[in-house]
């Protein structure tokens with residue numbers, strides 16, 4: 240089974256005229272006055288930070304062949320940015336194939352990426368092309384590239400240098416013309432320092448680096464995104480109450496845009512078609528809204544820290560490195576805090 244999706248993007252350019260009060264394009268949700276990028280699907284861009292990112296992205300998209308590394312926290316929108324780059328590149332009429340490297344079993348990575356010949360390994364009952372061949376002429380997005388085994392990294396270097404792939408079990412080189420995008424929420428330079436990522440490949444890939452800012456650093460995007468997500472659901476009023484809007488804007492969003500999309504869906508279901516109010520949003524969103532709470536609901540700093548650490552860890556699926564990055568502390572500090580938490584729990588048991 241291949242673990243990938245093929246995505247074709249909206250072929251129609253967006254032609255909305257310039258607007259002094261910029262609005263989102265109904266077709267592609269991109270602000271039409273974003274220089275350089277005219278095609279995309281479903282991208283909300285309101286904040287200066289995202290706008291700056293797209294201004295940088297325009298020429299990179301058009302450059303056609305050059306690899307791009309896309310960095311950003313989990314759920315921040317790395318894949319949507321990759322799609323937008325591809326849709327505005329000369330390769331737009333060819334597929335963008337996205338593969339989450341972390342989801343592939345280690346022993347199948349090479350066969351999936353480069354293909355295999357019949358009988359190359361147990362279970363290879365027929366020859367099959369890999370994702371590089373499938374993406375020929377288009378773009379391959381290697382998501383979570385930090386997880387790629389070293390042997391596969393060497394082969395990718397070969398594709399980049401020579402434009403050739405060799406299927407597992409074959410001696411024949413096949414020419415491919417594929418642009419590579421990589422996305423990661425790991426610190427790749429750190430992976431290189433620890434020899435988990437090849438330095439030569441790192442420099443070869445890192446021609447352009449784009450970082451999608453976390454949602455908490457661009458609060459202007461929160462409500463436009465929330466409205467877009469709600470408009471895609473079957474919801475009678477399609478509105479939030481003032482209090483709900485305020486809470487959405489105040490939340491820290493450790494899971495970024497994905498967490499927001501989930502919160503909106505949660506609200507849409509519980510509100511049953513009426514305006515989405517505080518009580519319809521996930522409970523953990525409320526933990527930061529203590530300004531209007533009574534004193535009995537106020538917590539000590541240690542309690543807030545504890546709740547926040549646990550929430551971030553939950554949002555990133557327990558990945559301590561990622562959690563530390565979001566929390567803005569070192570891994571060791573996080574480890575120490577978790578140990579203290581465990582001890583506290585042990586003491587109260």
Ligand SMILES: Nc1ncnc2c1ncn2[C@@H]1O[C@H](COP(=O)(O)OP(=O)(O)OP(=O)(O)O)[C@@H](O)[C@H]1O
Pocket residue numbers: 281282283284311312313314315316317318319320382422424464496497500
């Ligand atoms: N600016 C945006 N406009 C519209 N939708 C967005 C935007 N940013 C993110 N999303 C949506 O939020 C969800 C998460 O985005 P995406 O998959 O691109 O994140 P990611 O950074 O690749 O996450 P991960 O690190 O978990 O792979 C998707 O459903 C995506 O469509």
Ligand SMILES: [Mg+2]
Pocket residue numbers: 317318382422
């Ligand atoms: Mg992704």
